[in-house]
Structures are given as structure tokens and as C-alpha cells.
Amino acid sequence: MSIKKIGIIGSGAWGTAMASVLAENGHEVCVYGIDENEINDISVKRKNAKYFGEYYRVHDNVKATLDFGEVVKYNDVLVLAVPSFAIKETIEKIKPYVKNDTIIVNLAKGFEAETKKTVGQFIRSLLPFGLRKNVVSLLGPTYATEVAEKQVTAITASADSFETSKKAKEIFQNDYLRVFPNNDPIGSEYCSGLKNVIALACGISDGLGYKVNTRSAIMTEGLKEIAEFVESLGGNVKTCFGLAGVGDLVLTCSSNTSRNYTAGYEIGKTSVEEFLYLNRKTVEGVFAAEIAYEIAKENNLKAPLIEFIYDVLIAKKDMLSEITILKDKIIGD
16 A cells, blocks of 8 residues: 555544544644634643643644645545535635646545535535545444444545545555445435434434334334435435445444434423523534425435424424324334
8 A cells, every 4th residue: 555645624523533543544634723712622632632632642743734725735635524514615726736747635524515416516616626535424324422432443545536435445544444345326325414414313213202013113214214315416326325325324324433323312302482582502413404405305316304304493483293293104004
């Protein structure tokens, strides 16, 4: 494996965890962030205590900088570890530094608000046509904290070009992070964005007092709806049964570490109004639900779970009435 100069844009949990993975793999790695405390923590203390506490050590060969011009010199591979709302600005800033063979790695899941594209689609649309094949999304059942702990993890590298996916595997894979290439970014990205909506529904069900039988029924219906989206929008249905699909769905719908599941659980226990008043975290499924609902309407897709989340969280309909309607839709037949 050749040594790459890799710039990571974003010093949060994912950016830091992937920086250590890549440095451990022997690459030259530089992380850029806008939070001076985070950058100093990485550079001086070899920590990122905000996300990982005091006991996790960032690899000694990871550099960190507040200077954007410094990180984009590491442009064999540019890793985007920024939230979806910062994608457009970030792409415009990196464009002058992107070479014809620069691999652009996306770590974000979900959708872009104005265009309703997946984050990966949106990134590709912002780049010249010849560079779009170089965009790869790393997706699947993963928590950054567990990658940092070197827990055995399987992830999908998905790009239009299978060659790009295979290059990502060579760069990122090691004995605890296993990377599986595919060339179905549409399928992988829709799976990754929609599973957050399904996780909200599972959490609400559990919060209302329903148990594992009900959650299993919801997850099964959720996988069916995701597969219908993927097939309708040009992806490969087989992707839904891999890491980015059923793998990530199981993780997100059944773990207290999942922000979307736990948000749904709190909504079910209390109310939408109380949750929204008290919540201070980003819950991707709330945002994704509105976009998914609109996509379903535009494409005449039947999506009762997505409609349920939209009706409860966006349209503010009565939760108990809507879950009764949902039960009739998914098990009434």
C-alpha cells in the first residue's frame, strides 16, 4: 500500500477517529478544525476530550491545524467530516486544491435541505463531471467512539467507480476496520439517510410501552420502505440487505447510543412538544423525515412509517391516534 497524504476537514468525533485509523495505517494525516480548544487538545494532549473523554489517545502521527490552507496540502485524499449544512462551503473551498486523482471521502449521512439530494449526491453535483467518480461515501453500522476503541467494525465504501471504492478499502482497512467496496452510492446513501427516520419510529414505539415484537415489525416495514425508495430512485435493492441497509438499520433502531432511537423514545414517553423544547442535540431523522415524505409524494411511494413520523413531528398530529393508524397500515392486512 502506498503512503497517502490525507487531509481531514472536521475535528469532531468522526474526523478524529478516522485520523487515528489512517495514521495507524501509515499515512500522513492532518486534521483541520475551527474549534481552537479541539485542535489544541489533539496537538498538545493527543486527546479530543469533548468527544472521547480523557482516556482515548489520538495517534502520535496525527497533525492538527486551524489553518485551512495547511490541511488541503494533504490532498491525495480529502476526508469530509463536516455536518451536511457545511458541505457546500467546504466543497467550494477545496476545489482549487483537488487534483484529478484526489479521492474525496464523505462521512456524512442524510440529505441536503434545498436540493433534497443525499449528501453524496450533493457533493458529486458540486464537482466537475470528471471528478465525480472520485467521491466515495463510507457508510454502515458504525459509531465513531467504537472505531476509536478499535472495536471490530464493518463499513461500506460506495462510489460510482468500483475502482475508487477499492482504493478506499486499501487506504482505510486494517485489522479492526473492515471495508467492503460497492458501486451503488444511490442505494447506500438512501439506506443511510432513511434509517434514521425508521429509528425514530422504533423509539416512539418503545417509549409508548410497546416491546420487541412491535419494534421488529416496525423495522421490517422500515426495510421494505427503504427498499422501495432505493429501487424507485435508481439504486440496487441488494444494497438494502448489506451493511449500509439492514446493518445500519439494526444498529440505529435498537441501540441507546443512537440519537434518533433515543429521541424517539423520549417523544414516546413524553410528547413531541416537550422533546422539542428540551432537546439540544441534532436529530437527523427529524430533518430527514420531511425530505423523505416529500420524495415519497413526488414518486408515488407508499411509506406509512415515514408518513407517521412526518405527521407526528412535522404536521404535529396526535401521536396516539397516528400510531393506531400506523398499526392498521402495517399489520392490518
